[in-house]
Amino acid sequence: MKFLNGPADDLRLRWERLQAAMRTEGAEACLVSTSVNLYYLTGRIYGGYFYLPAAGRPRFFIKRPQGLEEEGLTYIRKPEEINGLLAAEGLPLPKKLLLEADEISYTDYCRLSAAFPSCESGNASTLLRRLRMCKTPWEIEQFRISARQHAKTYAEVPACFRPGMSDLQFQAEIERRMRLNGSLGTFRAYGPMDIFMGSVLTGGNAEAPSPFDFALGGAGADLSLPIGANGTPLREGCSVMVDMAGNYTAYMTDMTRTFSVGKLPEAAYRAHELARRIEREIAQMLRPGLSTVEPYRLALRLAEEGGLAANFMGTRQQAKFVGHGIGLQINEPPVLAARPESLLEAGMLIAVEPKFVLPGIGAVGIEDSFLLTSDGAEQITFSEPSIVDLTK
Amino acid sequence: MKFLNGPADDLRLRWERLQAAMRTEGAEACLVSTSVNLYYLTGRIYGGYFYLPAAGRPRFFIKRPQGLEEEGLTYIRKPEEINGLLAAEGLPLPKKLLLEADEISYTDYCRLSAAFPSCESGNASTLLRRLRMCKTPWEIEQFRISARQHAKTYAEVPACFRPGMSDLQFQAEIERRMRLNGSLGTFRAYGPMDIFMGSVLTGGNAEAPSPFDFALGGAGADLSLPIGANGTPLREGCSVMVDMAGNYTAYMTDMTRTFSVGKLPEAAYRAHELARRIEREIAQMLRPGLSTVEPYRLALRLAEEGGLAANFMGTRQQAKFVGHGIGLQINEPPVLAARPESLLEAGMLIAVEPKFVLPGIGAVGIEDSFLLTSDGAEQITFSEPSIVDLTK
Missing domain, CATH: 3.40.350.10 (Creatinase/prolidase N-terminal domain)
Known part of the structure; x- marks a missing residue:
């Protein structure tokens, strides 16, 4: 063999x-x-x-x-x-x-x-x-395969919803679609990170702080799996953030989309649009030679100007980054954070994930994976970026 | 909190x-x-x-x-x-x-x-x-919860089957039932063991050797997940071995059942009955103070007498044990193997898993989890033990 x-x-x-x-x-x-x-x-x-x-x-x-x-x-x-x-x-x-x-x-x-x-x-x-950190041509091709299947699954997310479901039941249906679309299931991380297949967050559970260095928290289904969905019902007026792994090859793409059960308060749409703007401005900024501190500074400034600094990347506990490298592990270097500082290089795959947690509503925001080229950043994950109402 | x-x-x-x-x-x-x-x-x-x-x-x-x-x-x-x-x-x-x-x-x-x-x-x-190795009362209660949900899922396995399915599609439906029945998803092991949720083996794939110290192999869906189902169609005349995790609490039960697509050759039923006999005789033998070598010797002797030594725990590569401790990790000590020798103690949870691989058919055999008490071994996992025809 x-x-x-x-x-x-x-x-x-x-x-x-x-x-x-x-x-x-x-x-x-x-x-x-x-x-x-x-x-x-x-x-x-x-x-x-x-x-x-x-x-x-x-x-x-x-x-x-x-x-x-x-x-x-x-x-x-x-x-x-x-x-x-x-x-x-x-x-x-x-x-x-x-x-x-x-x-x-x-x-x-x-x-x-x-x-x-x-x-x-x-x-x-x-x-x-x-x-x-800097991927080879074959590795980049693996990401593109993952990204394609990731998009296919996310297009099927609304079909997974039934009124009265809990976050865990909703996630089980998404996981099934993932597997049928070729997800390998495995979710590799560097260091301790007990996560299963990704995260679905809704309502008050989005505020629960994480024991890991992960973007957001969620209490999890059990204290032995203390992150993500915890059985919260998907309630009218709540957001549902889907951040499920792009593990369709060994190289994982990272993509988050926000859904809603019915209509959300206006503040949620404003915060979501701000997250989209942060992602867009970071994407325009990314290029080889850029300091990893710059995108984080930009994100903090825009969150501050939008009056949402206290909601950025969590409330009770806030993640101190706005993006990270991806690869065979979900948390590869570099990190877009205040430190450690390093310079971006062509061939890196970077997930950018500005998110806001809104008490009583849930999490809103977006995440996409970008390939750094000599020209800048090429987005490789695609799915409807606005908040999609699951009840429609 | x-x-x-x-x-x-x-x-x-x-x-x-x-x-x-x-x-x-x-x-x-x-x-x-x-x-x-x-x-x-x-x-x-x-x-x-x-x-x-x-x-x-x-x-x-x-x-x-x-x-x-x-x-x-x-x-x-x-x-x-x-x-x-x-x-x-x-x-x-x-x-x-x-x-x-x-x-x-x-x-x-x-x-x-x-x-x-x-x-x-x-x-x-x-x-x-x-x-x-020796579990406390609360830990034993966690196993009983896992065992109950494990049984519930296994009772639903035949309902997961549709003619024309691949092993991976079948497994995805079982995984969904697991999750809806409370499976946490996580599968913890000691040392390297890249496995997702368990293993479904059918046909020739059952012969593929494993890179890990796992009972059986299977080529897996990808070289980055080189164990278990690999997309083999569930064909008439083939066995389908289901060894999915009992991860409904942090304490995992281990249980394997064999299914068939239509009728199998007579040799498969004979081998399966021999596996059941080995499990039964080991269960009767287990008690505090017993050497961990004894059950393995018994299994080897019965496999030999049945003319199936070359098929026991694999063909091209054979696992050198017939059982193991379970707990927060799927491969806790002790191991029922030729070495290292140790003595069984009350409070241990032991999975006994005699299995045979039959070229052209697949794997047959059984696995259950047992609690060691001062009186002997109490079986805690239950499901129909004979080969169940998925097409009926």
């Missing part, structure tokens, strides 16, 4: 970028074993390790599944074999080896360090997160 | 067990921050830390969400504040502090170690995994 997945030249591009970054860091090899980085570097998730020297071709050390074939692929039982296998090939052992320090456990890290006793170790996680 | 969740005496029982284990290890405190252990020790997932001294009451250091209240609860911005806060309370700083070495990242572990500069550190992960 074929091992590597995706066009060979695109994979090679990812390896070359990693090798160049390794050389800059003075590292001679890196060893990767987490799902996200294995997928990034081989197009597949497997039980085992990916080894890349700073120069030369990669090696694949695999525990499971059986039956894979590829040049440089060796089946192993434990990582302690790798060192000897490399030596047997006449490969020089690295003086400095990068490991996924921010992602693998302390125990695993120590075990791998001990398996390469003569090596100094360094951090592959920070380096790979930085590299993964 | 109330912080701790669950009956106070049940939570206290968990703290006391942990404190007793800490004293045995010569540890003076432990500091926990992963979702599963936070939920176990507080009944809630939050952004922050749980600190328990070997004697005395716990402290809760919280970053998010805002608005929680509890004796011993302090809001912090970063873990470096904890040491000083304890000292300010006049609490002695621990000489040996346990951290979740098998679960938190190397970077986080080093950061926490540095935040307690005078402390020797030890492993809270192994200790908590051992403690979590």
Whole structure:
């Protein structure tokens, strides 16, 4: 069975970028074993390790599944074999080896360090997160596939509504449409973020603060899943914010749309239009070289001028960003926030999500995913941007 | 807003067990921050830390969400504040502090170690995994709730079938029923296991080997989710194994049932009856004090006698166990396998899952969850155990 997945030249591009970054860091090899980085570097998730020297071709050390074939692929039982296998090939052992320090456990890290006793170790996680920010042509194509199916599902959202439903029942119908449209279901995040398939927020639940670094909150269905829908009935005069994952490929698009049950108070439409204006102005501003602080400053200023600073990105607890990178994980760098500051680059995929929480009504606002090109930002997610009345 | 969740005496029982284990290890405190252990020790997932001294009451250091209240609860911005806060309370700083070495990242572990500069550190992960094996009364009640809803969903499985469906379409309908019956959706595992909501296997896909330490495989919908259903049509004469999560509370039950599209070859019914016999004989054997090796030996012997050793737990790749502990994660210790050997204890929840893969037909077999009591094993998951024809 074929091992590597995706066009060979695109994979090679990812390896070359990693090798160049390794050389800059003075590292001679890196060893990767987490799902996200294995997928990034081989197009597949497997039980085992990916080894890349700073120069030369990669090696694949695999525990499971059986039956894979590829040049440089060796089946192993434990990582302690790798060192000897490399030596047997006449490969020089690295003086400095990068490991996924921010992602693998302390125990695993120590075990791998001990398996390469003569090596100094360094951090592959920070380096790979930085590299993964700028997407390759094949990766961008995956986003476009996700975006297309994301749009298809969102067009079906009004058909999921029945009067008298709770937010959870409504979400279950959206999830079914997602799955039938090819959603893989998985929702990968960097760091702790226990979320299932996305978020539907209505009424007072939109004010419940989140335990995670997520744009909005919601009490969740259970204290073991403390975010999003919590069983609130979809009531006349309330907004319903749908922020369900664009997980139709391993590369997730991020898109939010606001719906209503009947007519909302005028203030909700005004706040929604302000969110749309913030998104539009940020989209016009995004370009390679722009500081990540600028879009956030703009958003804060416009929210302030609109008299909605106290409602921006929450009420009782406010998220301190207005956008973020997306990719194999929903919260990739960079973040459009006051800090840390960095500069945008071509090839980044950025979700922009200005949102307002209105007590007694719910959340309003919008989110779309943008591809940074040399010309600026290309919007890749599309769906009706105004508040759609579910009862019509 | 109330912080701790669950009956106070049940939570206290968990703290006391942990404190007793800490004293045995010569540890003076432990500091926990992963979702599963936070939920176990507080009944809630939050952004922050749980600190328990070997004697005395716990402290809760919280970053998010805002608005929680509890004796011993302090809001912090970063873990470096904890040491000083304890000292300010006049609490002695621990000489040996346990951290979740098998679960938190190397970077986080080093950061926490540095935040307690005078402390020797030890492993809270192994200790908590051992403690979590034996469930408390409240935890057992959570399993019973999950089991009840699990049964309700499985009774609706035949209604999910339409001729011409693929395994993925069938699974989407089951997922919808799960969610409407209260499934939280989340599927927590220890270590890498990228699985969405469970597994539906039919036909030749049942032979595809898994990259994870999971009972069976299946190619999955995508190489980024390489397990379970892969779009195979549900064809006449094929079995359909349904192993969807019992995630209706944070405590997951595990149950598998086999369905068929029309009539299967006689060999499939024979293999299924053998699996049922293995499950029955293991259930009769389970009792506190039994070695975890015995049930696996029994299963291997019965599979061998039935001429089905080559089909037991897979064909091209065979899982080397016949059962496992369940809890907040689907793969808790102990494992019913050749090794590591341990002894069963009252209060354990064990899933027993003898399964056979039959080329050209699919997987057959069964799985149920059992509560270990002083008297033996009490089955807690129920659904029609024979192969149910979906076309009838």
